[in-house]
Amino acid sequence: xxxxxxxxxxxxxxxxxxxxxxxxxxxxxxxxxxxxxxxxxxxxxxxxxxxxxxxxxxxxxxxxxxxxxxxxxxxxxxxxxxxxxxxxxxxxxxxxxxxxxxxxxxxxxxxxxxxxxxxx
Amino acid sequence: xxxxxxxxxxxxxxxxxxxxxxxxxxxxxxxxxxxxxxxxxxxxxxxxxxxxxxxxxxxxxxxxxxxxxxxxxxxxxxxxxxxxxxxxxxxxxxxxxxxxxxxxxxxxxxxxxxxxxxxx
DNA sequence: TGTCGTGGTTTCCAAAAAGGTACTGTGTTT
DNA sequence: AAACACAGTACCTTTTTGGAAACCACGACA
Numbered sequence: 613x614x615x616x617x618x619x620x621x622x623x624x625x626x627x628x629x630x631x632x633x634x635x636x637x638x639x640x641x642x643x644x645x646x647x648x649x650x651x652x653x654x655x656x657x658x659x660x661x662x663x664x665x666x667x668x669x670x671x672x673x674x675x676x677x678x679x680x681x682x683x684x685x686x687x688x689x690x691x692x693x694x695x696x697x698x699x700x701x702x703x704x705x706x707x708x709x710x711x712x713x714x715x716x717x718x719x720x721x722x723x724x725x726x727x728x729x730x731x732x
Numbered sequence: 733x734x735x736x737x738x739x740x741x742x743x744x745x746x747x748x749x750x751x752x753x754x755x756x757x758x759x760x761x762x763x764x765x766x767x768x769x770x771x772x773x774x775x776x777x778x779x780x781x782x783x784x785x786x787x788x789x790x791x792x793x794x795x796x797x798x799x800x801x802x803x804x805x806x807x808x809x810x811x812x813x814x815x816x817x818x819x820x821x822x823x824x825x826x827x828x829x830x831x832x833x834x835x836x837x838x839x840x841x842x843x844x845x846x847x848x849x850x851x852x
Numbered sequence: 853t854g855t856c857g858t859g860g861t862t863t864c865c866a867a868a869a870a871g872g873t874a875c876t877g878t879g880t881t882t
Numbered sequence: 883a884a885a886c887a888c889a890g891t892a893c894c895t896t897t898t899t900g901g902a903a904a905c906c907a908c909g910a911c912a
Contacts, residue, residue: 640842719753
């Protein structure tokens with residue numbers, strides 16, 4: 613019963629209300645690519661073209677869209693170098709780094725499930 | 733670079749392929765209600781009508797749909813009592829319980845983000 | 853002058869997820 | 883005989899996501 617001590621009040625995020633912290637977390641990283649993007653950025657700062665290579669099965673549009681949202685949510689930092697051709701580097705913010713332990717556990721759990729759980 | 737040691741091979745789940753454990757995890761609990769359902773069931777076994785009360789802003793249809801998928805994925809156990817009116821109890825399986833630490837972290841992180849992170 | 857590379861944006865369309873409403877089955881109670 | 887309780891199912895619509903293809907800006911370079 614987590615309600616009792618810490619949450620009767622709703623949480624607000626981008627004009628939506630959530631009852632539970634889990635829903636907030638999923639709203640931030642639950643998209644099809646966001647969690648993976650954060651995971652990869654946790655390993656190293658990457659240029660847009662690096663991300664395109666890593667996520668070769670998505671489109672530029674999706675990548676920029678997800679990155680913009682992560683940036684607005686304060687999880688990712690976008691650094692533009694005033695050059696031609698353009699150079700843009702993406703990295704995690706302090707805030708973004710705090711979610712790493714969760715991503716790590718999700719990665720392990722999912723991998724383990726795929727190996728053993730699905731045929732249990 | 734998590735690729736190097738543990739994953740070059742793809743993981744398969746319900747006829748889809750995933751490169752990363754994170755994506756597997758999200759496929760299983762990334763739905764709009766699934767993680768919360770698991771979270772509540774981790775606290776206590778619940779009847780369908782209990783869940784309806786907890787998730788009063790969704791429909792019976794969505795609940796059954798999500799529960800069926802969680803059941804198929806081996807995370808939730810469905811026990812039917814042969815009575816009239818019907819009685820059906822939902823609880824976590826062993827497998828389902830293993831995800832609890834992740835849910836707990838997501839709950840804390842999300843709650844913390846909602847309080848402090850969004851105005852940082 | 854024309855082409856290249858990077859990091860996008862725009863428009864349009866398809867697929868997937870979520871939601872609404874009505875209907876069902878069946879013992880028990882009134 | 884009618885209504886109720888519980889746990890659904892069926893059918894259809896709406897909303898949200900994801901994706902394909904084309905276009906853009908701009909300096910460098912041949």
